[in-house]
Amino acid sequence: MTPGLRIWAPVAALVALAAVMGYLLGTRSAAPDEAGVIARMAALYAEEGGRASDCAARPAASDGLWLVVRCACAGAAREYFVDDFGRLAHRRAEGEIQTC
Structure with missing residues (x-):
């Protein structure tokens, strides 16, 4: 070898x-x-009925x-709080x- x-x-x-x-980490952190x-x-709400x-x-x-995704029907409601990366942060x- 030289x-x-x-x-x-x-x-x-x-x-x-x-x-x-860098490519692999960049594709994982790309915003959805x-x-x-x-x-x-x-789909989470549908799993709950x-x-x-x-x-x-x-x-x-x-x-x-x-985002806050609100699903409501007949007096029942679910709110899904989504963080900047598209992950569920909290559910109410x-x-x-x-x-319905």
């Missing part, structure tokens, strides 16, 4: 590794789309939160879900 190759091969390998790690987040929270069509979203008023329930 002396120049001995020095630059590990540097090139580290640069390639950093590029791959609003429709996908609402659909996912509506409601209908996904009973859900609507509004912007959150608190720092660190992005009022009343028992009944068929």
